[in-house]
Amino acid sequence: MSRPIIDFETVTADNLAELELPEPVRLVLPSPRRGGPKLGDVRAALAPKGCVRFSASGVRLFADVDPGEPEAPLIALDTIARSDADGLERMLFSVLPHVDEIVLGIDGRSDDETLAVARAYADTAFVFEAADIGMPLEDWNPTEANPRGKIDFAAARNLGRVRVKAPWALVIDSDEYLGEADDMRKHVRGAGDDVGGFGVPVRLGTFEHPDGQRLARTRYRWTEASHNQLLYSERRLPIGGRIVCDTSLRTLAEQAKRNAQRQVGIEEMVADAAKGNLTALFHVAKHSAGVDDDINEAVRLVESYRLKIEPHSPLADERAWLALTMAFRYFNEDNLGEADRWAVRALLDGPRMTAFCLLGDIAECDGDLVRARGWYECACALTEGQQIEWPGVTELRYGRLSGIRKALAVPERAREVGQLEIIDDDAHPDKPSPLP
Numbered sequence: 519m520s521r522p523i524i525d526f527e528t529v530t531a532d533n534l535a536e537l538e539l540p541e542p543v544r545l546v547l548p549s550p551r552r553g554g555p556k557l558g559d560v561r562a563a564l565a566p567k568g569c570v571r572f573s574a575s576g577v578r579l580f581a582d583v584d585p586g587e588p589e590a591p592l593i594a595l596d597t598i599a600r601s602d603a604d605g606l607e608r609m610l611f612s613v614l615p616h617v618d619e620i621v622l623g624i625d626g627r628s629d630d631e632t633l634a635v636a637r638a639y640a641d642t643a644f645v646f647e648a649a650d651i652g653m654p655l656e657d658w659n660p661t662e663a664n665p666r667g668k669i670d671f672a673a674a675r676n677l678g679r680v681r682v683k684a685p686w687a688l689v690i691d692s693d694e695y696l697g698e699a700d701d702m703r704k705h706v707r708g709a710g711d712d713v714g715g716f717g718v719p720v721r722l723g724t725f726e727h728p729d730g731q732r733l734a735r736t737r738y739r740w741t742e743a744s745h746n747q748l749l750y751s752e753r754r755l756p757i758g759g760r761i762v763c764d765t766s767l768r769t770l771a772e773q774a775k776r777n778a779q780r781q782v783g784i785e786e787m788v789a790d791a792a793k794g795n796l797t798a799l800f801h802v803a804k805h806s807a808g809v810d811d812d813i814n815e816a817v818r819l820v821e822s823y824r825l826k827i828e829p830h831s832p833l834a835d836e837r838a839w840l841a842l843t844m845a846f847r848y849f850n851e852d853n854l855g856e857a858d859r860w861a862v863r864a865l866l867d868g869p870r871m872t873a874f875c876l877l878g879d880i881a882e883c884d885g886d887l888v889r890a891r892g893w894y895e896c897a898c899a900l901t902e903g904q905q906i907e908w909p910g911v912t913e914l915r916y917g918r919l920s921g922i923r924k925a926l927a928v929p930e931r932a933r934e935v936g937q938l939e940i941i942d943d944d945a946h947p948d949k950p951s952p953l954p
Contacts, residue, residue: 699759714752
């Protein structure tokens with residue numbers, strides 16, 4: 519059912535507070551960055567009137583209001599940002615319909631435009647400096663060795679976490695956006711006390727994995743300064759949707775600084791991994807396995823991590839992730855035997871759609887279509903959800919299975935005595951059938 523539209527060219531928070539809304543309406547206001555009121559002020563004025571849902575474009579802010587009893591905030595966006603105004607605004611546009619509160623922490627070394635975006639859209643925007651996160655100025659200030667200066671990510675994120683009023687917090691960074699999503703409010707309303715968070719799929723290039731830190735209860739706190747983690751022991755449930763990582767809106771200069779700083783961070787993680795930090799070891803092994811580096815060193819790091827973690831433990835996804843990364847690396851180097859071995863090892867922690875697809879590809883490369891068909895049937899039998907995925911592989915699984923079935927069903931001319939080998943889905947393919 520369409521809503522009556524009230525279009526404001528010039529509006530203030532006071533105008534909204536005095537507005538009478540006897541029926542559901544859509545309010546259309548100028549963008550906060552184009553002279554319109556701040557979103558936080560609009561929310562404060564409209565929230566007492568009933569249920570409010572926001573969305574936005576580059577020039578307009580939309581507020582859908584259903585008059586009635588006010589709603590308590592349920593989900594907050596809680597994140598930090600630095601010098602990424604365009605990315606931050608894109609991310610905010612994508613999450614506005616799903617959150618009831620926005621808390622943004624802006625790194626004090628950031629540019630003014632990023633801070634302006636935060637203040638335009640956030641209910642709570644704050645700036646943090648070195649002293650706020652307990653970091654010495656010699657580490658905080660940029661140098662040639664640390665082009666952007668260091669940061670304690672966990673301490674910075676916890677500054678925002680203590681400001682959140684909603685019981686659930688969503689974390690999406692400024693170089694990401696919410697590509698699609700289930701009704702997050704419905705999921706968290708139905709979560710029992712034993713549920714600590716939801717695994718929101720995160721896509722990075724052609725890789726996707728469910729991240730249980732992205733939508734979790736606000737009471738949890740971040741740990742680890744560089745490779746920050748949100749640790750909790752309660753159950754994690756899957757949720758539909760997708761967070762997409764996309765750095766295309768960054769300037770080349772900013773991206774170069776971030777790349778240089780990332781290398782500094784990797785070196786610090788290597789040192790932490792050597793001291794026994796398993797989180798650091800995972801990130802170091804993942805990086806080594808995924809780049810053009812010494813493959814023997816990558817194997818050593820991956821084996822070291824997997825041997826320290828029990829199968830089917832809370833870190834089963836990480837174990838499988840590393841095994842799959844090695845499997846794809848060997849596959850891309852045409853080492854099918856090692857690729858097969860690592861893909862099977864990924865299955866030791868449970869069925870993985872990507873592993874089944876890769877095993878099917880390996881079998882087809884070996885010329886064994888029957889084995890390939892079996893692996894793809896396994897891949898198609900799994901539903902989307904908690905699996906680690908390479909979408910470029912898994913999204914093609916139904917078409918791949920169909921193609922393999924057709925190839926098995928069509929007679930092919932034998933190379934020697936002029937016979938045809940006829941194979942169908944129900945017949946055993948070991949014996950060739952003569953031409954009738």
